[in-house]
Amino acid sequence: MSTLREAVGDATAALVCTSKPDDSCVEPLSAATAETPVLWVTYTRSPDECLEHYRAVDGGESLSVITVGDVPAETSVDADDVTVTSVSTPADLTGLGVTLSQALSTHGDAVVCFDSLTVLLQYVDTETAYEFLNAVTGHLYAADARAYFHLDPSAHDTQAVDALTSLFDVIVERQDGAWTARRRPLLHRL
Numbered sequence: 001m002s003t004l005r006e007a008v009g010d011a012t013a014a015l016v017c018t019s020k021p022d023d024s025c026v027e028p029l030s031a032a033t034a035e036t037p038v039l040w041v042t043y044t045r046s047p048d049e050c051l052e053h054y055r056a057v058d059g060g061e062s063l064s065v066i067t068v069g070d071v072p073a074e075t076s077v078d079a080d081d082v083t084v085t086s087v088s089t090p091a092d093l094t095g096l097g098v099t100l101s102q103a104l105s106t107h108g109d110a111v112v113c114f115d116s117l118t119v120l121l122q123y124v125d126t127e128t129a130y131e132f133l134n135a136v137t138g139h140l141y142a143a144d145a146r147a148y149f150h151l152d153p154s155a156h157d158t159q160a161v162d163a164l165t166s167l168f169d170v171i172v173e174r175q176d177g178a179w180t181a182r183r184r185p186l187l188h189r190l
Contacts, residue, residue, distance in 0.1 A: 007179035011169035013137045013147050018174050019154045025113035028148050029057045037062040037107035043119035046072050047084045064103050068096060091123040093132040104143040112147035118155050126160040133167050
């Protein structure tokens, strides 16, 4: 499979594993229709950077950015189609979960980019991250949303990566310029 979208298919929750920082969310965002709300959770990008990527793919009507930690929550662009919310403490998964849940309830059927689990794991242990992500994936299914979670597997031990991968419908990795996918049975749809 050559594209991320093809590799992910109809999965609700995809774990995008890549050691190279790239713009993996750009391609999935390009698949969103003009009516599809886009929600970007970021530990690393400013709202302006998210908006730039969003506009590069002819983003639709609605972009919501949740900045986490030291990422500036302000945007220098006067854009009516952008909502920015901030969670000031990176380890505050309760606050992030509530903010994300509220955004999903407002923007059902959204495409979500979660950038990045690697940074999240700098602030919380694997067990705490697992519990948080388990709850978040449940909210995704309830909201009929699709999400892409980014992780650099080389930054974590195998045990941590294996624990987290069990939460996702598909794990995609870039190998030789193409995306490959490992799927698990979609238990939520049985």
